Amino acid sequence: xxxxxxxxxxxxxxxxxxxxxxxxxxxxxxxxxxxxxxxxxxxxxxxxxxxxxxxxxxxxxxxxxxxxxxxxxxxxxxxxxxxxxxxxxxxxxxxxxxxxxxxxxxxxxxxxxxxxxxxxxxxxxxxxxxxxxxxxxxxxxxxxxxxxxxxxxxxxxxxx
Numbered sequence: 001x002x003x004x005x006x007x008x009x010x011x012x013x014x015x016x017x018x019x020x021x022x023x024x025x026x027x028x029x030x031x032x033x034x035x036x037x038x039x040x041x042x043x044x045x046x047x048x049x050x051x052x053x054x055x056x057x058x059x060x061x062x063x064x065x066x067x068x069x070x071x072x073x074x075x076x077x078x079x080x081x082x083x084x085x086x087x088x089x090x091x092x093x094x095x096x097x098x099x100x101x102x103x104x105x106x107x108x109x110x111x112x113x114x115x116x117x118x119x120x121x122x123x124x125x126x127x128x129x130x131x132x133x134x135x136x137x138x139x140x141x142x143x144x145x146x147x148x149x150x151x152x153x154x155x156x157x158x159x160x
Contacts, residue, residue: 004138004139005082005083005086005087005134005135005138009087010086010087010090010131011090013087013090013091013094014090014091014093014094014097015094016094017090017091017092017093017094017095017098018094018095018097018098018101019098020095020098021094021095021098021099021102022098022099022101022102025098025099025102025103026102029102029103034112034115034116034119035099035115035116035119035120036119037115037118037119037122038122039119039122039123040096040119040120040121040122040123040124040125040126040127041122041126042126043088043089043092043093043123043126043127043129043130044122044125044126044129044130045126046085046130046133047085047089047126047129047130047131047132047133047134048129048133050081050082050085050130050133050134050136050137051133051136051137053078053081053137054133054136054137054140054141055140057070057075057078057137057140057141058140058141061075061140061141061142061143061144062144063144075141078137078141079138079141081134081137082134082135082137082138082141083134083138084134085130085131085133085134085137086130086131086134086135086138087134088130089127089128089129089130089131089133089134090127090131092123092127092130093123093124093127093128093130093131095123096120096123096124096127097120097124099116099119099120099123100117100120100121100124103116103117103120104117104120
């Protein structure tokens with residue numbers, strides 16, 4: 001059973017969100033207020049916090065000297081956070097890419113599009129950090145390989 005987040009799921013979510021936002025902008029861009037420049041910082045801050053959590057939990061799971069063991073329930077919650085963050089980051093990132101695809105060609109002819117382009121770039125970068133942090137946290141929560149499980153017959157039988 002595959003338990004890691006599928007990159008294809010994240011890509012499909014990003015493309016769907018980007019297309020939906022782009023279509024909405026084509027219909028109503030003139031009626032919208034300007035996008036705040038720092039709107040995309042929220043996923044960036046969440047991503048940085050998640051990276052710190054990943055570093056701390058990775059050391060604890062790998063049983064580095066001086067690190068306390070991790071409670072199983074805390075690990076399960078962190079896995080749920082990691083999966084949710086990567087999916088949310090891809091949805092938000094796709095939405096910002098949809099904004100960017102719409103406003104980038106307009107930035108020379110529409111004044112508001114120039115400022116919205118900068119907002120969209122900040123949003124795309126912040127969302128990319130959140131997706132990366134979610135995937136890194138999920139990877140960091142894997143248990144170290146047990147040396148007793150290195151029997152090559154297990155992988156031939158479909159066990160891992």
